Amino acid sequence: MNATRPTSARSIPADGAFECELSRGGPDSILRVLDGKGTIVHFPRSSMIFAEGETSQNIYRVLEGVTRSFRIFMDGRRHIAGFSFTGDFLGLGLQDEHGLSEEAVTDVALILYSRKQIELLAESDPAIHKYIVKALVDGLAESQSRLVMLGQQNAEERLAWFLLRKASRLAEGRPLVDLPMGRQDIADYLGLTIETVSRVFTRLKRKRLIDIFNFHQIRILNEPALQSLAEGSRQAA
Amino acid sequence: MNATRPTSARSIPADGAFECELSRGGPDSILRVLDGKGTIVHFPRSSMIFAEGETSQNIYRVLEGVTRSFRIFMDGRRHIAGFSFTGDFLGLGLQDEHGLSEEAVTDVALILYSRKQIELLAESDPAIHKYIVKALVDGLAESQSRLVMLGQQNAEERLAWFLLRKASRLAEGRPLVDLPMGRQDIADYLGLTIETVSRVFTRLKRKRLIDIFNFHQIRILNEPALQSLAEGSRQAA
DNA sequence: CGGATCTTTGACTCGTCTCAATGCGCGTGG
DNA sequence: CCACGCGCATTGAGACGAGTCAAAGATCCG
Numbered sequence: 001m002n003a004t005r006p007t008s009a010r011s012i013p014a015d016g017a018f019e020c021e022l023s024r025g026g027p028d029s030i031l032r033v034l035d036g037k038g039t040i041v042h043f044p045r046s047s048m049i050f051a052e053g054e055t056s057q058n059i060y061r062v063l064e065g066v067t068r069s070f071r072i073f074m075d076g077r078r079h080i081a082g083f084s085f086t087g088d089f090l091g092l093g094l095q096d097e098h099g100l101s102e103e104a105v106t107d108v109a110l111i112l113y114s115r116k117q118i119e120l121l122a123e124s125d126p127a128i129h130k131y132i133v134k135a136l137v138d139g140l141a142e143s144q145s146r147l148v149m150l151g152q153q154n155a156e157e158r159l160a161w162f163l164l165r166k167a168s169r170l171a172e173g174r175p176l177v178d179l180p181m182g183r184q185d186i187a188d189y190l191g192l193t194i195e196t197v198s199r200v201f202t203r204l205k206r207k208r209l210i211d212i213f214n215f216h217q218i219r220i221l222n223e224p225a226l227q228s229l230a231e232g233s234r235q236a237a
Numbered sequence: 238m239n240a241t242r243p244t245s246a247r248s249i250p251a252d253g254a255f256e257c258e259l260s261r262g263g264p265d266s267i268l269r270v271l272d273g274k275g276t277i278v279h280f281p282r283s284s285m286i287f288a289e290g291e292t293s294q295n296i297y298r299v300l301e302g303v304t305r306s307f308r309i310f311m312d313g314r315r316h317i318a319g320f321s322f323t324g325d326f327l328g329l330g331l332q333d334e335h336g337l338s339e340e341a342v343t344d345v346a347l348i349l350y351s352r353k354q355i356e357l358l359a360e361s362d363p364a365i366h367k368y369i370v371k372a373l374v375d376g377l378a379e380s381q382s383r384l385v386m387l388g389q390q391n392a393e394e395r396l397a398w399f400l401l402r403k404a405s406r407l408a409e410g411r412p413l414v415d416l417p418m419g420r421q422d423i424a425d426y427l428g429l430t431i432e433t434v435s436r437v438f439t440r441l442k443r444k445r446l447i448d449i450f451n452f453h454q455i456r457i458l459n460e461p462a463l464q465s466l467a468e469g470s471r472q473a474a
Numbered sequence: 475c476g477g478a479t480c481t482t483t484g485a486c487t488c489g490t491c492t493c494a495a496t497g498c499g500c501g502t503g504g
Numbered sequence: 505c506c507a508c509g510c511g512c513a514t515t516g517a518g519a520c521g522a523g524t525c526a527a528a529g530a531t532c533c534g
Contacts (some may be wrong), residue, residue, distance in 0.1 A: 037497060052473075074472045079385050097472045100381075101359035104330070129366075138372040143380035144337075148308070148316050151428030155490070183513060191388030199509050213497090215513075233312040236289075236336045286491075391523070418482060433522060435482055452531080 010108055021196045037121075038111035043104040049090070051101045059118050060090040063171045064109030069100045070188065080189040082142075083181060092135055151192050158190045160201045161212065162228035167220055176221035183217070239421045274358075275348035286327070287337040288345070297327040297356050302345030303417045316427040319379075320418060328368065330350075343417045387428050390469060396437045397428045397467035400447065404457055412457035419452070420423055 043049055062084050067086065069090070070080045075200060081100055084090055090102055090110070100153065109167045122129040149161055167177045179186070182202075187194045209226050211219040220226055277300065280286055283323055286304060292301050299321050306327070307317045318337055323473065327339055327347070359366045386398055404414045416423070420438075424431045441447045448456040457463055 017450045071473055073389070075469075077389055079388055080386070081381060106435060133370060133373065136370070136377060140373060140376055140380065143377065143384065144318060147292065147318070147387060150384060151316055152310070152314060165478060167334045194513080195492085195515085199490095201513075233314050236308055413520060431481080432483085432524080437484075437521095 011213070032060075033193040037117060038113045041110050041112050043108050043110070045104055045107050047104050049102040049104060049108075049110070052099055053200065056091075057115060059092060059104075059113045060110045060114055061113070062086050063109040063111055064090050066105040067108055068101055068181065068185060068189075069102045071099050071101065078188045080185060083185075083189070088136060092132065092139075095207065105185065119180050121141060122167065148234060154202050155192055155196050156203065157229055157232040157234075159197065159204065160209075160226045160232075161185075162224060163218065163220065164230050166221075173221055177220060179216050179218060274354060275350045278347050278349050280341040280345050281348070282341055282344050284341050285300065286341060286345075288338040289336050293328075294352060296329060296350045296352055297339075297347040298350070299325050299327065300346040300348055302343055302403050303337055303342040305342050305349075305418065305422060305426075306339045308336050308338065315421060315425045320422075322425070326372065329369065329376075392427075392429055392433050392437050393440065394466055394469040395429065396423075396434065397446075397463045397469075398440065399423065399427060400455065400457065401460075401463060401467050412460050414455040414457060416453050416455060 003034050003154050006053075038061070042193055044136075046093055050058070064086060067084045067090065069084065070078055078181070083105065084102075102179045118132075119127075122132055149158055153161065163177055166179060167175060181189075183197050184194045186192075187197045190197070201212060204226075207225075209220070211221055213219065275298070287295070301323060304321045304327065305317050306319055306321070307314050307315055320342065320347055321339075355369075359369055387397055388396065401416055403416060404412060418426075420434050421431045423429075424434045427434070429437075438447075438449060441463075444462075446457070446459045446460055446466070450456065
């Protein structure tokens with residue numbers, strides 16, 4: 001509704017960080033085809049990138065920063081469907097009326113493609129098609145994992161699961177976790193309240209499993225213990 | 238582990254129910270290509286269809302009956318990922334090590350394809366490829382819906398959600414719900430305990446929202462009320 | 475009919491939510 | 505530069521919903 005409109009800016013050319021991004025691990029050579037096809041746009045922290053239906057028009061790819069996709073309900077609750085980091089696509093698997101909006105958690109730079117553009121590319125290039133299918137399958141696997149988490153885990157297990165996931169994401173191997181999002185974001189993502197999240201952070205700190213520098217910087221002190229917490233009852237028999 | 242092996246039977250030819258099935262609504266004409274390619278197998282109620290890794294070898298399609306895909310954890314808990322009905326594919330989006338097993342809820346008849354078979358077909362026929370991608374996207378949408386359910390809804394809302402889903406599934410429009418699965422199955426699917434499921438059934442009955450003939454036959458008496466319960470806080474603001 | 479299996483119901487416990495107050499960090503303006 | 509206020513995070517007390525444990529009822533099938 002009252003969406004903060006993009007701070008336009010198709011100025012910045014695809015250099016520097018962009019090139020660097022494309023060479024991040026994985027089958028990104030495939031995606032080099034997308035170079036120069038899109039338009040770069042910037043959004044300030046907490047601004048809305050798209051609301052609901054707009055998704056069907058465009059597809060974005062994160063260049064820099066973090067975003068959240070979410071939905072707000074009548075009673076004011078918010079469900080966060082996921083966070084997207086550098087390299088991730090936004091709106092890939094979503095059709096028209098999904099009701100998912102996207103906001104910038106930090107200042108972000110995105111590349112914008114038209115859906116048509118992507119679809120044509122996918123049809124002409126089987127490698128791209130394959131990549132997109134893989135993204136969908138991965139997304140499905142991710143969802144399955146979260147379904148188990150939400151269905152079976154308690155607050156402590158959920159947060160451990162979350163921390164480990166972000167740790168491997170942002171600092172390969174190193175037990176330092178950067179959490180650009182706030183406590184409320186984490187709560188809405190894990191299906192908890194902000195108070196519970198906060199309490200569990202404190203509890204994990206008292207147990208010496210983690211150390212909290214500030215709101216956004218966590219160090220994992222006892223990774224194995226955290227791991228077994230996160231896996232909890234999740235390990236298949 | 239102690240999986241009940243299939244009652245073999247590749248005897249029954251693809252007639253009757255099969256033909257009928259293929260003409261059920263939707264883009265099933267596309268799937269006619271799959272006719273005669275697969276092998277028909279039968280499984281008795283509660284027998285295991287495949288366990289974990291086997292998924293990667295074959296892909297099944299339900300001809301008749303209902304199945305559940307699930308995972309068992311160390312502590313004995315079971316998470317049900319979903320139920321599959323006539324026409325559904327089993328193991329489509331799953332790669333190798335998903336840890337999902339599949340069991341027959343009722344006696345079932347399945348058509349079995351090799352994954353290779355499907356992949357070749359998909360490569361040669363873009364319509365099939367498109368169909369599979371659509372199945373993946375739909376699966377993702379389904380998962381998103383369940384994530385909201387598990388993250389935000391209470392027991393009553395979850396059961397209402399479940400009943401309406403099954404109602405539309407098995408008896409288009411008519412408010413009669415057939416539940417081939419037991420209470421424990423429903424509980425493991427909704428992330429509740431069997432006792433809670435049972436209590437909520439009773440509560441909905443006392444509220445005159447539903448009527449319970451027997452364990453497996455439910456009539457929806459007040460669909461709008463059930464609907465608003467199911468949507469609860471789900472309605473987007 | 476009898477036993478196995480599944481469901482329902484009840485009493486109690488425990489975890490998370492709710493409501494409310496306090497604390498902390500940071501930017502703004504005096 | 506400090507004081508203030510604002511937004512966010514933390515902490516506490518109490519309520520409530522779902523889980524647990526236990527027992528009684530249904531239902532199915534031999």
